[in-house]
Amino acid sequence: MPSIKKRGDSYRIMVSLGYGMDGKQIRKTTIHRPPADVTEGKAEKLATAFAYEFEKHCQGMTSLDENIHFKELYNWYFEQIAPHKLKENTIYNNRRILELYVLPYIGHLKLKDINTARIGRLFLLFGDSFLPFAKGKCGKTDINIAIFRRGYLLLILLMNTGKILRLICRNPLFPVLRQAASGDEL
Numbered sequence: 001m002p003s004i005k006k007r008g009d010s011y012r013i014m015v016s017l018g019y020g021m022d023g024k025q026i027r028k029t030t031i032h033r034p035p036a037d038v039t040e041g042k043a044e045k046l047a048t049a050f051a052y053e054f055e056k057h058c059q060g061m062t063s064l065d066e067n068i069h070f071k072e073l074y075n076w077y078f079e080q081i082a083p084h085k086l087k088e089n090t091i092y093n094n095r096r097i098l099e100l101y102v103l104p105y106i107g108h109l110k111l112k113d114i115n116t117a118r119i120g121r122l123f124l125l126f127g128d129s130f131l132p133f134a135k136g137k138c139g140k141t142d143i144n145i146a147i148f149r150r151g152y153l154l155l156i157l158l159m160n161t162g163k164i165l166r167l168i169c170r171n172p173l174f175p176v177l178r179q180a181a182s183g184d185e186l
Contacts, residue, residue, distance in 0.1 A: 002051035009033065011047035015055045028058045070114060071107040074098060081161065097151045098158075111162055116172045119155075141183050 003014040009035045017026040032050045034043035082091045105122050106114055159171045 002055045004047055004051050013051040013054055015058045017058060019154055051079065068111055068167055070109055070111060071103060073111065073158060074103065074107065077158055077161055086097055096111055097147055098154055101151050102155055111168045119172055
């Protein structure tokens with residue numbers, strides 16, 4: 001049963017998912033803010049209904065770690081997966097590209113906060129040349145277009161890995177791909 005506590009005009013909902021291997025209790029929390037035009041009783045009923053939906057969501061996706069940062073996924077991939085699939089020199093070059101051009105902008109974000117709009121802003125920062133469909137000189141930077149394409153493909157790889165591991169529900173790059181292929185602006 002979820003725990004519901006009123007905090008100001010919102011409700012904090014906490015769901016316990018048992019205990020982990022280290023003996024610590026596993027808890028998921030969220031905040032529910034009812035609409036401003038509802039009465040106090042109706043707000044409590046809405047919060048209770050939301051709490052039970054949140055509990056079902058948490059129990060159905062206990063392996064979903066939505067609070068992991070992109071940098072942690074990056075580190076895990078290059079420590080656990082890359083050594084078995086890539087040569088040492090390729091790993092070095094891939095890490096260098098991501099450290100220089102991707103991690104400063106989205107490395108600090110949680111995976112659940114990385115969406116199509118943020119990826120689009122990252123592409124706009126470096127110009128249209130970051131997209132694989134672009135040709136010619138890099139927009140606002142003096143970097144080689146091949147490096148941007150490689151960074152883009154690495155970003156797709158990492159996000160697909162996150163999806164396979166059930167860290168995210170969908171890859172936020174796919175709407176950007178469709179948009180770029182159709183020629184629409186980001």
